[in-house]
Amino acid sequence: MNILFVQDSSPCIRNIKYAEALQSSGASVHLLHKGKSPHQGYGRGDHFYKSITRFSRYFGIVGKVKKMVLDLRIDLIHFHNQPDTLCAKLIRSKPGVPVIYDCHDFMSFKHRLSRREKEAERICNEESDGVVYPAALYLREAMKHYNFVSRRLVFGNYFPQSQLLELADMAPKHSSKDGMTHLVYQGRLAEKKSDHRYIIPQLKQFDPGRFRIHLFPNNNKGFEEYKALEVVIFHEKLPYTELIKTISAMDYGLVMFQDTIAAKLSAIRYAFGNKTFDYLCAGLPILVQDSLDEIVQFVQSHEIGCLLSSLDDLPLSTEETYRRLVNAVLAIREEYSMEHRIRDLLDFYDQCRSDFHA
DSSP states (O other): OEEEEEESSSOOHHHHHHHHHHHHTTOEEEEEESSSOHHHHHSOOGGGSSEEEEOOOOTTHHHHHHHHHHHTTOSEEEEEOSSOHHHHHHHHHOOSSOEEEEOSSOHHHHSOOOHHHHHHHHHHHHHSSEEEESOHHHHHHHTTTSOOOSOEEEOOOOBOGGGOOOGGGSOOOTHHHHOOEEEEEEEOOOOSTTSTTOOHHHHTTSOTTTEEEEEEESSOOOOHHHHTOTTEEEOOOOOHHHHHHHHTTSSEEEEOOOHHHHTTOHHHHTOOOHHHHHHHHTTOOEEEOTTOHHHHHHHHHHTOEEEGGGGGGOOOTTSHHHHHHHHHHHHHGGGGBHHHHHHHHHHHHHHHHHHHHO
16 A cells, blocks of 8 residues: 655654554555654654655645655555645545545644634545544544544554563663652643643642652753753653653653643643653553543553542552552553554555545
C-alpha cells in the first residue's frame, strides 16, 4: 500500500510514530509537509518515509497533491490536522483516492473559529472518507457537533516498539540516591497564565521536601518562572530516544495541566496525548490529574498509577505498592505499542478504500 501523509505544519510525533509502524508492516509512506523535517523536529524519523516533500506556499498545492497521487501510485491520503483548511480543500477537490482525516485536536474545543475555519472543520468530519481520533471520549464529544462519517477509528498516540526499554536498559532511579520522589513532566509548557499548559500554580502545591519534578519541555523558551521553583529540575529538549531512556530514572510520569482551565475544556478533559504512552514506554506508573477523564479511566482500569488527589499517600519507589504499579505497567505496555496496534489502522484503510471504490 502506498500512503501519502499530508501535514500543514512540521510533522508531529504522532505522524512519525505512524510512519515507523506502517513501514514495519510493509506499507510505503510518502510525506508532504510544511516546516521542519521529522529529524529536525525530533531527532529521528526521516528514514521511515519512502519520500519527503516540503511545501512552503499554498498556491498550486492541490494540483501538486493530485500529481503526487498519480506519480507515486498513492492508494490513499492520510491528513494530519491543525489546521484543517487544506484537508477540506483536498476533500472537495476529489483527488481520486480516499482522504482520511486524522483529528489530533478538535479545533472547536480549543478556541473560537472563523467562519472559514468552522466550515473546514465540518467538511473534514462530515465529508472525508474516514475519520481517526486519538481517544474514545474525545470522539464522543466531537460527534455532538457534526454528522460524522460512518467510518471512524479511535487510534491512540501509542509509542514505537523500537523505543521500548527492557528492565536492564532502564536508568537507575534518582530516588534510590536521595530518597525524594522524582516526577517527570514532558511536553509543551506555557508561560502565559491564561494557557492550560501554564502549570506554575500546580507545581507550587508539591512539597520540595518530598518531591523533585523534572521538566522536559518540547518548546524552547526562557521558562524563568519554572526554573525559579525549588521543586523543579529543568532539562533541555532531548531527542526522542534519549528522552525515553532519561525519564526511566524517574518514579512517576506526570500528566497535569492548569486545573482551573483544564476541568472546563473538553479538549483537555477527554484528550489522550503522547506523554502517557511515552511514560509507559519508559516503564513509569502514571500520576494523573483528577479532571482528565479519559486518562483517569485508563489508569484506573489498568491499575497503573495514582490520582493527584491522593498525592499524600503516593507510594514510594521502595514500597511493595509501587512495585505492583510498575509490574502492572510492564504487563500491559507492549499492548500499547504502535506496532501492536497498527493492524487496526491498516484494516481501517482497507475499509475506507473498499467503500470508496464500491
